[in-house]
Amino acid sequence: MTFKYIPPSQLAPLLVLPERPRLLIVDDQPINIQTLYRIFQSDHEIFMATDGQQALSLCWNGVPPDLILLDIVMPGLDGLTVCRQLKTNPLTSDIPVIFVTAQTDPNDETRALEAGGVDFITKPVNPAVVRARVKTHLTLKFQNDLLRVLAFIDGLTGLANRRRFDETLQLEWRRCRRNDSPLALLMIDIDHFKLYNDRYGHQAGDSCLQAVAATLKAAFGRAQDLVARYGGEEFVCLLPECDHAAAKPKADALVQAVAALGLPHESSPTAATLTISLGIAVIIPNVSRSPEDLVMAADAALYQAKQQGRNQVCSAPLS
Incomplete structure (x- = not known):
């Protein structure tokens, strides 16, 4: 395997993580949205959706979020369907989805992970736990984003390859x-x-x-x-x-x-x-x-x- 040399001056802008990562909270119950909003409002940019179709529209027609906190049971499109549709679209396939749900059956967790979720948290949420898990998956996402960016850079000129x-x-x-x-x-x-x-x-x-x-x-x-x-x-x-x-x-x-x-x-x-x-x-x-x-x-x-x-x-x- 060969590796291209990337000058430090070109790498520096890529290593800067956003000060306020973009979180999309999707839940049909406003009280649940409010709970998560209070946990993350101080250091994240928060977007909210109360149904699956609205969530997909926000992801596909605007600036995609960095991470999605998604309920499973919702009217219309449920969370599993939303996650599958996000994963089939190249624009949103790399966004980590954490399911936050009242479902506690291990089979529900299995289905959530098979649909493309990266984690499964049951309600009521523990603020410290949900913050830690979100931080972990955001860190992994930004690291993967950096690797993808480097894979698309010409090592000599710094342009796209x-x-x-x-x-x-x-x-x-x-x-x-x-x-x-x-x-x-x-x-x-x-x-x-x-x-x-x-x-x-x-x-x-x-x-x-x-x-x-x-x-x-x-x-x-x-x-x-x-x-x-x-x-x-x-x-x-x-x-x-x-x-x-x-x-x-x-x-x-x-x-x-x-x-x-x-x-x-x-x-x-x-x-x-x-x-x-x-x-x-x-x-x-x-x-x-x-x-x-x-x-x-x-x-x-x-x-x-x-x-x-x-x-x-x-x-x-x-x-």
Whole structure:
């Protein structure tokens, strides 16, 4: 097994746990919600739901909670059904669910754990015990979150890696399809990077990749935008809900920003300094298209930019 080196400066932001973890309390009895609220209100951000459907809506349509305290017996959707549905959705499958219930039968506890719960607490709750268990499972969640984040980071540049891009592309494709929104992809290649490595050495090549990565990342401020290392000297920028009119100026600015770095590239037949070529594709997802169509269109546009002399932007036909 090999491990990627992650600089401490990149790890530091990932190690900071939220000051007030988000707890969702789900119970059809207000008195039970009030009891748990009093236990956690001082150091947690509390959200409440009085039925299963409301709980699912809060998790799927807003910022998901860090942990859920869930009753089993409720009208409509019971707690077991809610937990199973949460576990089948990629957006909520990793949220720890602690069942807090008046049920005391061991078979109920077994069913709760089989449904995906991480713990089972019987009512009336002991405040010290429930706080300790919540703290334990929040700690485990944040540790697992950190490991997942590290698995999605490119060790050299600190950007998202290819695996993260592939997963995010699928998620954003589905989201933009639901909303009938455009999805833009910028595919970027460092011009004549092999010649750069041959001339200046691989250590300088690594520094070049890091400089370009930092320039690309600095150009995007929206939380939903993703900048990733696609492989070798290729990078991608995924821009949800972004049409061609908005994506093209961004692409032009990236080409100019990399050129402005002024990194010498004396072996380049294109320019005396380092440059990039860039392809743009924009698609409004629908049933007749696939995420792969977006990647192929951006790649074809990038190829066109290279064929036309590099250090420029080309766009795929609008669709």
